[in-house]
Amino acid sequence: MLFGKVGVLTARGFLIKKSFSRSTKLFKYEKKMENPFYRTGRVLLNDVVNFYDKLTNPKPRRIVKGVPVHADIIIIGGGAIGSSIAYWLKEKTNPNSFEVLVIDKDLTFKNSATALSVGGLRQQFSLPENIQMSLFGAEFIRTLKDRFGPSADVCFTPHGYLMLASEEGAEQLIDNSKLQNELGAVNIVLSREQLKNRFPWINVDDVAVGCLGLEKEGWFDPWPLLQLLKKGAEEKAVQYINGEVVDFLFEKREDLVIEGIHETTLEQSNTLVVKMPNGEHKFIEFALCIIAAGADSGKVAELIKIGTGEGILSLRLPVEPRQRYVYTFDCAKDPPGLNTPMTIDHTGAYFRRDGLGGRFICGISPDSSEEPETTNLEVNYDFFHEKLWPVLAHRVPAFNAIKVKGGWSGFYEYNTFDENGIVGPHPYYTNIYLATGFSGHGIQQAPAIGRGVAEMILDGKFQTIDLTRLGFDRFILDKPLMEAQII
Secondary structure (H helix, E strand, C coil): CCCCCCCEEECCCEEECCCCCCCCCCCCCCCCCCHHHHHHHHHHHHHHHHHHHHHHHCCCCCCCCCCCCCEEEEEECHHHHHHHHHHHHHEEEECCCCCCEEEECCCCCCCCHHCCCEEECCCCCCHHHHHHCCCHHHHHHCHHHHHHHCCCCCCCCCEEEEEEEEECCHHHHHHHHHHHHHHHCCCEEHHHHHCCCCCCCCCCCCCCCEEEEECCCEEEHHHHHHHHHHHHHCCCEEEEEEEEEEEEEEECCCCCCCCCCCCCEEEEEEEEECCCCCCCEEEEEEEEEEEECCHHHHHHHHHHHCCCCCHHCCCCCCCEEEEEEEEEEECCCCCCCCCCCCECCCCEEEEEEECCCCEEEEEEECCHHCCCCCCCCCCCCCHHHHHHHHHHHHHHHHHHCCEEEEEEEEEEEEEECCCCEEEEECCCCCCCCEECCCCCHHHHHHHHHHHHHHHHHHHHHCCCCCCCHHCCEEEEHHCCCCCCCCC
């Protein structure tokens, strides 16, 4: 196990020696300190037991029930991203290699971004990283049964995406399509006339071109994907506990020097505080901690002084919750056909079919000045009638006569800096990794993100898709990594 050693060599080559100095922070919790001799004996005994288990039983070791006092790797957040990381850490090694603990404040995931996502899968991006991650997402879904058994299914609907561009955005869409096809996507650019011939239900008066995905695009049910990843991780001896991370304990590290950090004495943390459902606080030590807490990631980062400290720690993790509405409606007369793709208007509005009847789902992001409160999950139907319906009716004349049947809302992890994921180690903390801020694309990128984080931790660098540009360093350099807007 990683934690019980004299030191831990991290993926970036830092040797972290265990320090028994007292925390420099005053805490409102009463921590029961384990006798160092008892702890040494427990760790040695655990290592002997694990070694014996590997020799006599190749199957995953039994997960001890209850809250552990330590784990080699802790993942904060058990949604699609966190569960994918847990799955890949064990998939790339073996179930008995090290201890992985996933902590989530609600293991029902009923209000998580994963469960409330519309489950889109597309390669129509302008950044190579996003294209490649979604290509792997498509491959991962295609091979689910090979990984998780013959019953594994996420109800993938391969009807593609149709991205529409105005005259102003036509050149960008064409350039994007060229890059996407070079990287392995399969899509075609359609002129105004070709769009009308292929989709007679669409109004193309203010559309210059459209890009239609022919393979590897569509939508799926995010819930079974999450359950497959979680079950796959648990079968490889990953433990999940229900609780909320509310604090970290810090230690002065006079024995640690990091290149580029000029503080004479660094503070590091290898203990976090978890508030259990019964209100009790538990202390869990770790070697590595990964923040994958979705929309709550910014708040979790503040607990470890990211954004509230000095120097490099004054740069916050720019992730916050944003509420988005998804509406369902019926179109009884002359609806778009059964093979209708997920259609993205150049205004940002989207719609797609939901089942075989005349039911559709739709949505649009509000203007920055109209962002709704994030205090509840109530659906604002006035927003549909005033902002979304006029756009839908303009693009599809049949949508002038529709009936709203319902809707839902959810929070997603919005990266306010550049709306792209944040992946990799934090530049100050030698044992803190980030995997968050995917701004609506997380569910389709989760398999690639999980694999990439596992590669960084276990191999020391990204092996398959180079996600270096998605690192925290771009905030230090003030270099946003923006997707090119198609309008």
